Amino acid sequence: MCIIYKQKGNDPLITVKAPGKLYIAGEYAVVETGYPSIIVALNQFVTVEISRSKSYGSIVSKQYRDDSVFWRRQGDQMILDNRDNTFNYIISAIRLTEAYAQALNRPMDLYDLRINSDLDSPNGKKYGLGSSAAVTVATVKALCQFYQLPLTKSQLFKLSAIAHLDVQGNGSLGDIAASVYGGWIAYRSFDRNWLIAARSEQSLTELVNQPWPHLQITQLTPPRDLRLIIGWTGTPASTSHLVDKVAIQKSRQHQVYDQFLMESKKCLEELIQGFKDGSLETIKTGIKRNREILQHLAAFTKVAIETPTLKKMCDIAVENSAAAKSSGAGGGDCGIVVIDKHTDVDSMIQRWQENGITRLSLSVHPVIDINKE
Structure with missing residues (x-):
């Protein structure tokens, strides 16, 4: 996860990158609780830039300029001006991270969010490199930097996994793990039924700070003579x-x-x-x-x-x-x-x-x- 700070007037411009992924083995079985898989993070990225705004906030994607989203504050709530948009994962990541920030007593602010992805082909076709996961991770990471929230890899994974699951509704979330941890990983998925029940009973801060049943993320070192094509x-x-x-x-x-x-x-x-x-x-x-x-x-x-x-x-x-x-x-x-x-x-x-x-x-x-x- 690359984080770069640039100046825009008196406010820092935060730039975050999250890598894409490919499954190496264990597909389909990994959606079942505790079943293993191997995933690798790749050197293609989703980039999210965030900077403070004064009147309206915006969400702009280089790939989807016609569908840019503009929003405003109503108290602490984020109010979208256009409801139909292609940014469901980004919006979910924003809502969840802002809920986490408010739980940690951070005041809400306005900001411009800019997204660029090289996880798709030049003509817009998807390679299947986990762009929705990478943009979710990058958005959560950028907002945690913006609101100055302390963050571990485990917390980043859990926040991003919840945000992604809220949109997709299924899957193992292994692509989230690859975007958070990098390199080669062995991944076993958590109990999603437990998470659904826990969300109605526990606060977001409690959820991200405790072990999740069956979740395992282990870094792997490939042999020196292994080549991945x-x-x-x-x-x-x-x-x-x-x-x-x-x-x-x-x-x-x-x-x-x-x-x-x-x-x-x-x-x-x-x-x-x-x-x-x-x-x-x-x-x-x-x-x-x-x-x-x-x-x-x-x-x-x-x-x-x-x-x-x-x-x-x-x-x-x-x-x-x-x-x-x-x-x-x-x-x-x-x-x-x-x-x-x-x-x-x-x-x-x-x-x-x-x-x-x-x-x-x-x-x-x-x-x-x-x-x-």
């Missing part, structure tokens, strides 16, 4: 819609779904151990196995997780001594390749291009030190 199909996908489709089938086929969960958990625990042991071969084996597990899930749910283009991308990679699979919910977006960094990949990339697959020039964003960045 990302391919993009050019076709965007809706994570929430795909997760909803799987959830419908889950309710109809409990036993098959429970078998999927058991196999995913075993696979991910072995994968995480591969990171701890520094074993590239163990990691590659785990990636291949997780691909098979997701293929079985797709077969019984009738959800197109691995599209023909994603399958082609993965098959080409496997033919070049790599391990590969779809990333995230699948249905389009990106696939990931894990390969020995000493292996030549030129022929693989050439074949990707011939099949309409774009290699994204992305690298892993390092672990974030919230006190320095």
